[in-house]
Amino acid sequence: xxxxxxxxxxxxxxxxxxxxxxxxxxxxxxxxxxxxxxxxxxxxxxxxxxxxxxxxxxxxxxxxxxxxxxxxxxxxxxxxxxxxxxxxxxxxxxxxxxxxxxxxxxxxxxxxxxxxxxxxxxxxxxxxxxxxxxxxxxxxxxxxxxxxxxxxxxxxxxxxxxxxxxxxxxxxxxxxxxxxxxxxxxxxxxxxxxxxxxxxxxxxxxxxxxxxxxxxxxxxxxxxxxxxxxxxxxxxxxxxxxxxxxxxxxxxxxxxxxxxxxxxxxxxxxxxxxxxxxxxxxxxxxxxxxxxxxxxxxxxxxxxxxxxxxxxxxxxxxxxxxxxxxxxxxxxxxxxxxxxxxxxxxxxxxxxxxxxxxxxxxxxxxxxxxxxxxxxxxxxxxxxxxxxxxxxxxxxxxxxxxxxxxxxxxxxxxxxxxxxxxx
Amino acid sequence: xxxxxxxxxxxxxxxxxxxxxxxxxxxxxxxxxxxxxxxxxxxxxxxxxxxxxxxxxxxxxxxxxxxxxxxxxxxxxxxxxxxxxxxxxxxxxxxxxxxxxxxxxxxxxxxxxxxxxxxxxxxxxxxxxxxxxxxxxxxxxxxxxxxxxxxxxxxxxxxxxxxxxxxxxxxxxxxxxxxxxxxxxxxxxxxxxxxxxxxxxxxxxxxxxxxxxxxxxxxxxxxxxxxxxxxxxxxxxxxxxxxxxxxxxxxxxxxxxxxxxxxxxxxxxxxxxxxxxxxxxxxxxxxxxxxxxxxxxxxxxxxxxxxxxxxxxxxxxxxxxxxxxxxxxxxxxxxxxxxxxxxxxxxxxxxxxxxxxxxxxxxxxxxxxxxxxxxxxxx
Numbered sequence: 001x002x003x004x005x006x007x008x009x010x011x012x013x014x015x016x017x018x019x020x021x022x023x024x025x026x027x028x029x030x031x032x033x034x035x036x037x038x039x040x041x042x043x044x045x046x047x048x049x050x051x052x053x054x055x056x057x058x059x060x061x062x063x064x065x066x067x068x069x070x071x072x073x074x075x076x077x078x079x080x081x082x083x084x085x086x087x088x089x090x091x092x093x094x095x096x097x098x099x100x101x102x103x104x105x106x107x108x109x110x111x112x113x114x115x116x117x118x119x120x121x122x123x124x125x126x127x128x129x130x131x132x133x134x135x136x137x138x139x140x141x142x143x144x145x146x147x148x149x150x151x152x153x154x155x156x157x158x159x160x161x162x163x164x165x166x167x168x169x170x171x172x173x174x175x176x177x178x179x180x181x182x183x184x185x186x187x188x189x190x191x192x193x194x195x196x197x198x199x200x201x202x203x204x205x206x207x208x209x210x211x212x213x214x215x216x217x218x219x220x221x222x223x224x225x226x227x228x229x230x231x232x233x234x235x236x237x238x239x240x241x242x243x244x245x246x247x248x249x250x251x252x253x254x255x256x257x258x259x260x261x262x263x264x265x266x267x268x269x270x271x272x273x274x275x276x277x278x279x280x281x282x283x284x285x286x287x288x289x290x291x292x293x294x295x296x297x298x299x300x301x302x303x304x305x306x307x308x309x310x311x312x313x314x315x316x317x318x319x320x321x322x323x324x325x326x327x328x329x330x331x332x333x334x335x336x337x338x339x340x341x342x343x344x345x346x347x348x349x350x351x352x353x354x355x356x357x358x359x360x361x362x363x364x365x366x367x368x369x370x371x372x373x374x375x376x377x378x379x380x381x382x383x384x385x386x387x388x389x390x391x392x393x394x395x396x397x398x399x400x401x402x403x404x405x406x407x408x409x410x411x412x413x414x415x416x417x418x419x420x421x422x423x
Numbered sequence: 424x425x426x427x428x429x430x431x432x433x434x435x436x437x438x439x440x441x442x443x444x445x446x447x448x449x450x451x452x453x454x455x456x457x458x459x460x461x462x463x464x465x466x467x468x469x470x471x472x473x474x475x476x477x478x479x480x481x482x483x484x485x486x487x488x489x490x491x492x493x494x495x496x497x498x499x500x501x502x503x504x505x506x507x508x509x510x511x512x513x514x515x516x517x518x519x520x521x522x523x524x525x526x527x528x529x530x531x532x533x534x535x536x537x538x539x540x541x542x543x544x545x546x547x548x549x550x551x552x553x554x555x556x557x558x559x560x561x562x563x564x565x566x567x568x569x570x571x572x573x574x575x576x577x578x579x580x581x582x583x584x585x586x587x588x589x590x591x592x593x594x595x596x597x598x599x600x601x602x603x604x605x606x607x608x609x610x611x612x613x614x615x616x617x618x619x620x621x622x623x624x625x626x627x628x629x630x631x632x633x634x635x636x637x638x639x640x641x642x643x644x645x646x647x648x649x650x651x652x653x654x655x656x657x658x659x660x661x662x663x664x665x666x667x668x669x670x671x672x673x674x675x676x677x678x679x680x681x682x683x684x685x686x687x688x689x690x691x692x693x694x695x696x697x698x699x700x701x702x703x704x705x706x707x708x709x710x711x712x713x714x715x716x717x718x719x720x721x722x723x724x725x726x727x728x729x730x731x732x733x734x735x736x737x738x739x740x741x742x743x744x745x746x747x748x749x750x751x752x753x754x755x756x757x758x759x760x761x762x763x764x765x766x767x768x769x770x771x772x773x774x775x776x777x778x779x780x781x782x783x784x785x786x787x788x789x790x791x792x793x794x795x796x797x798x799x800x801x802x
Contacts, residue, residue, distance in 0.1 A: 025581060155586065204782040207525050207586065208732055212777045215729065219770025220470070226765040227474050346590040353587065389602035396591040404583040 027088025030103045034080035037073055041114035045069030049113045050120035053254060062253045069117035076110040115384045126378050127258045134370025135269045139324025140348020141362030142276055146317035148357055150310045151293040151415035155210025156195050157321050158345025159217035164188045164325020166221040169336035172238030180238055181326050188322015189315050196314040200307050203419045222338040240334045265331040276359040289313050293413035296420040306420050350399045369395050458786050459779035467772040484762035491757020492750035500641040506749025508703035508723045510648040513730035513741040514655045515699025520736040522692040523672035528571060528589025529700040530724025531596035536567030536701025537708040538600055541715045544622035555625040560705045567701015568694040575693025579686035601717050619715040628710035642710040656738040668692055729777045
């Protein structure tokens with residue numbers, strides 16, 4: 001195939017046109033945003049929008065943030081139009097994805113002001129919910145990062161989350177929350193190991209293996225929950241981990257409730273993202289893992305055991321997903337329901353792509369999704385004229401827009417999805 | 424690429440195999456699936472044992488599984504009814520797999536297509552049957568194709584991976600159907616719950632055996648499914664478009680250098696797959712349900728993925744895989760009634776079948792005596 005490759009200048013030219021086209025698409029999206037804000041949000045935003053920053057019982061009370069509805073939305077529309085026109089006319093230079101990200105942020109801000117105009121709304125409460133809802137997505141994304149860095153595509157995150165949620169509920173009910181959590185992590189790891197065995201040793205197609213694990217876990221957990229939990233309700237009644245407020249840090253306004261007044265899952269997710277970043281980019285083992293993902297043959301030549309590296313990292317990824325799955329039961333409601341993960345694993349996968357295969361990026365993307373998720377929940381209270389179903393779609397539409405708008409800039413590990421056959 | 428040498432060896436090997444379809448092909452097509460089904464049933468029994476189901480009940484449940492799928496006219500009718508949408512949707516997915524597109528969005532395409540068929544189906548009173556029914560089915564086909572086409576266009580223009588975008592389109596479609604079912608022009612008059620108007624008789628797929636017993640649900644959709652098998656086979660193996668699909672699935676780079684327009688192929692594959700799933704949705708609403716309710720797709724779109732995989736993405740394979748899964752579905756319902764074992768067990772068995780089918784090396788490792796020689800020995 002190397003013989004047929006394009007000469008270099010032509011390839012460079014094509015890269016440029018691709019970037020220009022992407023910039024034009026981004027520009028068009030931004031201009032559409034501007035039109036939306038100017039035509040829909042701005043005329044409807046009468047009165048001031050009041051955002052409550054302080055919560056009852058805060059040590060340090062911040063005043064409310066009051067935004068005049070009309071002026072704010074028109075200014076936002078103007079900025080969006082400017083950004084869009086700039087991308088559309090002279091795009092392909094720089095800041096394409098930055099503009100899109102900033103544009104999305106402005107759009108959401110304008111939307112919030114429009115929805116809150118004349119009413120008041122607890123911003124801090126929503127940010128806290130954002131963090132909570134980002135946890136399973138971030139952990140799913142992190143699991144994806146660990147697997148794809150060694151070139152194993154993990155569609156099975158959804159199933160691993162579900163398995164973790166189920167195990168957490170079952171073992172947690174019998175033996176207490178902490179044991180349940182450990183068991184959930186172990187079962188997540190088990191499914192990671194199974195995925196590794198299927199794709200590394202038995203060379204099954206990676207996407208098929210992932211889909212099958214999802215189907216299997218969904219079937220197994222639904223089966224047990226309708227066959228066993230129906231009759232023995234005590235088996236599905238796990239304790240929920242309490243919120244632990246970190247002294248001093250928990251009293252910081254806004255950030256305190258968001259990050260330092262949470263339960264073990266939020267702290268666990270933040271710590272794991274840090275540890276995974278250190279592991280992947282600052283240790284010898286992480287370097288080996290990334291080498292296996294980029295060029296397994298070269299890694300093999302240098303004496304790295306490709307198969308073992310894949311097994312270890314995919315199993316680790318499964319354990320992370322198992323921990324994230326336990327959040328659904330031990331971290332929030334304490335009982336398992338069929339299919340309760342509701343596509344969070346797939347959104348985690350999107351968070352991983354959006355986060356450019358980096359743990360911190362995945363966390364940031366998960367926060368965006370968590371924000372959309374909690375926004376939809378809180379907006380029901382504000383009684384906007386938008387039907388609740390459309391609000392519920394928002395995170396998914398945002399995923400599509402982000403993946404479509406940004407994927408051109410992100411690069412997957414070179415060997416991603418390809419089995420490696422040692423000669 | 425430095426793997427020129429082994430590639431050529433593999434090519435020669437494949438050519439030799441094609442020239443003399445011998446025992447290994449037989450093993451691939453029959454022995455592996457047989458072992459897969461047997462293994463999955465054994466593991467399913469173990470699952471039941473593990474959840475405190477007695478041996479007698481396990482025996483009874485597998486008997487019910489057989490009886491409910493093949494044991495009577497009613498059972499056969501149920502099997503065919505369950506198999507029809509799986510075959511239709513599985514055909515579309517198989518076409519996508521052939522072209523290298525992994526479309527997980529069948530569920531959403533079924534919902535949107537079925538919804539469109541219902542809307543056409545109750546909207547035009549007074550149309551003759553010969554016009555109304557095809558029109559309603561066409562509605563399902565077109566809307567399914569458009570809905571899947573979104574993912575295709577996104578892939579072709581921006582490179583957004585179809586796995587992510589189709590999953591998101593699925594999740595969006597659930598909410599969209601919920602929304603539509605509450606609209607006054609769709610919601611059944613006098614009902615507060617989300618349910619659509621009933622399809623008019625002139626748009627219903629006729630029940631084939633209603634003259635024997637009105638409870639026999641098998642309907643004319645099965646003929647549509649059979650025709651679709653022929654159509655997909657013809658498109659895939661006898662037309663230029665199908666050749667381009669297969670070529671870009673086998674080697675996207677080679678297809679591009681040969682002058683095939685990758686973007687156009689991606690969009691048309693997705694639209695074709697969506698059309699088949701939309702037809703499956705129309706088949707459900709016009710033939711079985713008679714109306715739309717939230718989540719009426721009931722996981723058919725996900726089972727269709729398994730059907731396409733089990734059928735090795737070949738139209739005829741999909742036909743048989745769809746019949747097998749339809750039988751499991753129909754038998755599973757009987758099993759739930761007779762033996763009190765949850766139908767979710769069927770999902771476990773189906774997933775296990777796919778594991779063993781998709782990883783033939785695993786089956787060979789478990790049953791070394793079933794095969795002549797490990798074919799990967801030379802790799």
